Amino acid sequence: MIQGVGIAGVDIGSTKTCAVIAEFRSGREPHEPLPILGVGEARAEGMRGSAVTNLEAAIGSVREAVGQAEAMAGREVETAYVGVPSAYVETSRSRGVVAVSGAEITAAHVKRVQEVGRAVPVRPGFELIHALCQEYSVDGRAGIQDPVGMIATRLESDVCIVTADSTACRDLSKVVDRSGYRPEELVMAPLASSLAVITDAEREAGVALVEIGGAGTDVLVYAGCRVLHAATLPWGGSTVTRDIARGLGVPEEEAGRLKQRFGNARRSEVDAKEQLDVSGPSHGGGRRVSRELLAHIIEQRLDEILGLVYEELEEAGALDRLGAGIVLTGGGAALPATDDLARSVFNLPVRIGIPGSGLTGAIESVAAPSHATAVGLAVYGAAQHRSGGFAGATRAIARVGGWLREFF
Secondary structure (H helix, E strand, C coil): CCCCEEEEEEEECCCEEEEEEEEECCCCCCCCCEEEEEEEEEECCCEECCEECCHHHHHHHHHHHHHHHHHHHCCCCCEEEEEECHHHEEEEEEEEEEEEEEEECCHHHHHHHHHHHHCCCCCCCEEEEEEEEEEEEECCEEEECCCCCCEEEEEEEEEEEEEEEHHHHHHHHHHHHHCCCEEEEEEEHHHHHHHHHCCHHHHHHCEEEEEECCCCEEEEEEECCEEEEEEEECCCHHHHHHHHHHHHCCCHHHHHHHHHHHCCCCHHHCCCCCEEEECCCCCCCCEEEEHHHHHHHHHHHHHHHHHHHHHHHHHCCCHHHCCCCEEEECHHHCCCCHHHHHHHHHCCCEEECCCCCCEEECHHHCCCHHHHHHHHHHHHHHHHHHCCCCCCCCCCCEEECCCEEECC
16 A cells, blocks of 8 residues: 555644644545544643743653654654644634626636735734635625636625734744754644534534633634634633642642542532542642542532633624534543533533544544644644645645635
8 A cells, every 4th residue: 555645733732742643645535534643642841821931841842742653653754734822813804805797707716816805914923824715705695615607796705814923833833843843834723623523514503612721721613614703711721720739739730630530520420428649738748638529629610611611602692603512622621521511501512522533543542632633733734735735835725624715
């Protein structure tokens, strides 16, 4: 069998760095399962929240994570698609308009209307990373996905403009480059995650991706296959860990261990009589605490975070457009009963988003909410590769998962 091209997705997070390698083979059809070859994970070093604070330490984390993935895949990779945390991202809307003069709409017309839509000023200190053409209007008729072949006098495009902080982009690119890999493209992290865990049917019906990461919680809303709203809240899994540390009087490292091994998002689901051995703030200060107390601390903070997400969705006018409900992902969504807690907050269908659909190969290695962004980056990279979307070349219109149209 002819060996394909290895494509790496690299998620540099606040608590961990994750790398996933997928294989792209020439001639692969868009809906064929994408082979996952390897995955690697390293503790995030040199990061404070989403910001790079120690370049060399961050480089070491990327090398370790990608190196693990390469060892598992049995091959090396040269380039990587890198996630940009949504804390550094801004979105806006733009419309492109071109005259067709009663002729048949061609691919050239579509390309031109996209170019007009993306030709917007970018505020100082930011750079354009995506221009997502979400739908077209032909002579005032909206909601058209592919206008080629239609007769019209006027063609319009609805474009979601995504810009990112230039300093953050430069730092992330430098970390990956100095790790020995070429940063092929920077991708909005929750956009990548959505490629790994949200279906086309959910995007059409209306769905909110809620990704609970370490430093924050990202919200991305779709309806009618269009991006309607994006936001980030500065509270995530690390907030819960700090609450546990304070509530139980233990170091944060110990709090993280307790959360991972014994945590539950519902106090009612744990045995009130079960006791846990924990270390004290100093050597020799070990003691026992109730597992119910641990769950109570987690439930209180997660309930608050999800409540703030509810308020964000309500203010954006999105709650009544979520026919498919909520998809929870990210490391903070891995705790047992998190989906049950979310159902009580949103009063909507809720499921945990775990990568796996549309994939083949080492699926079990990435079947965790914490791997959603890295998997989505690899999926995105495979789609860009298929469309010839590498740096230095003219970027063609790409179709990712049947819904994302992007041009550069």
